[in-house]
Amino acid sequence: MIAxxxxxxxxxxxxxxxxxxxxxxxxxxxxxVIIGVAFLLAGSRWAGAIILPGLATVFLLLSVLRGRRRxxxx
Amino acid sequence: xxxxxxxxxxxxxxxxxLVEMVEALTIVVAAGVSRGWRSALEGAVAAAAVLGxxxxxxxxxxxxxxxxxxxxxxxxxxxxxxxLSWLRKAILRASGHKxxxxxxxxxxxxxxxxxxxxxxxxxxxxxGRDGVGFAVAFKGVFLEGMEVVLIVISLGAAQNRxxxxxxxxxxxxxxxxxxxxxxxxxxxEVPENTIKTLVGVMLTSFGVFWVGEGAGVKWPGxxxxxxxxxxxxxxxxxxxTAFMRAxxxxxxxxxxxxxx
Numbered sequence: 001m002i003a004x005x006x007x008x009x010x011x012x013x014x015x016x017x018x019x020x021x022x023x024x025x026x027x028x029x030x031x032x033v034i035i036g037v038a039f040l041l042a043g044s045r046w047a048g049a050i051i052l053p054g055l056a057t058v059f060l061l062l063s064v065l066r067g068r069r070r071x072x073x074x
Numbered sequence: 075x076x077x078x079x080x081x082x083x084x085x086x087x088x089x090x091x092l093v094e095m096v097e098a099l100t101i102v103v104a105a106g107v108s109r110g111w112r113s114a115l116e117g118a119v120a121a122a123a124v125l126g127x128x129x130x131x132x133x134x135x136x137x138x139x140x141x142x143x144x145x146x147x148x149x150x151x152x153x154x155x156x157x158l159s160w161l162r163k164a165i166l167r168a169s170g171h172k173x174x175x176x177x178x179x180x181x182x183x184x185x186x187x188x189x190x191x192x193x194x195x196x197x198x199x200x201x202g203r204d205g206v207g208f209a210v211a212f213k214g215v216f217l218e219g220m221e222v223v224l225i226v227i228s229l230g231a232a233q234n235r236x237x238x239x240x241x242x243x244x245x246x247x248x249x250x251x252x253x254x255x256x257x258x259x260x261x262x263e264v265p266e267n268t269i270k271t272l273v274g275v276m277l278t279s280f281g282v283f284w285v286g287e288g289a290g291v292k293w294p295g296x297x298x299x300x301x302x303x304x305x306x307x308x309x310x311x312x313x314x315t316a317f318m319r320a321x322x323x324x325x326x327x328x329x330x331x332x333x334x
């Protein structure tokens with residue numbers, strides 16, 4: 001019984017680890033940074049509307065560059 | 075809540091469910107063909123029922139008991155992780171840096187795997203129950219459906235439209251089921267990468283919007299900012315894809331005299 005519960009908890013943890021971090025930890029980091037900046041920009045209008053999507057774009061570009069295929073030895 | 079954001083919510087949930095259910099259907103059809111339809115369909119229906127219960131069990135308490143601003147930040151974070159990840163894959167696939175999702179290959183692999191038992195003898199699909207067929211279909215629908223459940227709960231809870239989000243997901247499941255019955259194995263005809271791009275754009279837009287809204291950012295135009303954000307991320311998708319194709323093309327791979 002305890003072993004089954006333990007197995008279930010581990011499987012649950014693996015699911016969330018794969019879902020949130022997986023092979024793109026930079027996107028989890030991006031989300032954390034965007035949340036932090038959003039709280040710093042609380043009450044703003046245009047600053048938030050420009051900076052938040054801009055940050056998402058920068059992190060997306062970095063993640064795409066990290067995930068690209070490289071020539072062997074390149 | 076503006077009509078535009080409701081429309082984007084329905085579209086996002088519907089498209090996400092469509093893509094995930096096509097993947098699930100591939101596995102169910104493969105299990106049905108190789109292990110018998112009864113067990114495969116029972117497995118699929120059982121998984122769909124468990125997913126439905128999950129939406130009710132997690133979604134309803136979230137809406138009732140969690141403060142809306144905290145909920146929006148958490149939901150926005152989940153949508154951002156998911157949306158950025160889908161958008162990243164879509165850009166890499168469109169620029170040739172990642173292989174396209176091949177439903178035909180998944181189908182062939184699953185049928186081959188299920189067509190023989192572990193000792194190498196061919197399986198004999200019959201009209202009775204088959205544990206392997208049930209388990210494979212259940213797992214396929216459950217795992218693919220979990221992402222849909224997260225999207226339904228996230229978008230539905232943040233906009234207080236859980237019923238509408240669940241309805242949009244249900245409509246996609248019914249549509250895929252009907253098309254699956256009619257087309258059976260022509261699942262590769264579904265323009266999956268295009269739909270995934272669309273979903274990635276919408277989830278990222280909702281994610282940025284809800285994180286900002288929950289943290290206290292006053293979006294110009296309120297909810298109308300969502301379609302504007304979606305338009306912005308569509309431009310980002312095309313710009314990054316064009317940049318990758320032009321400046322950082324995927325290297326050609328030489329395989330036994332064939333270039334790919």
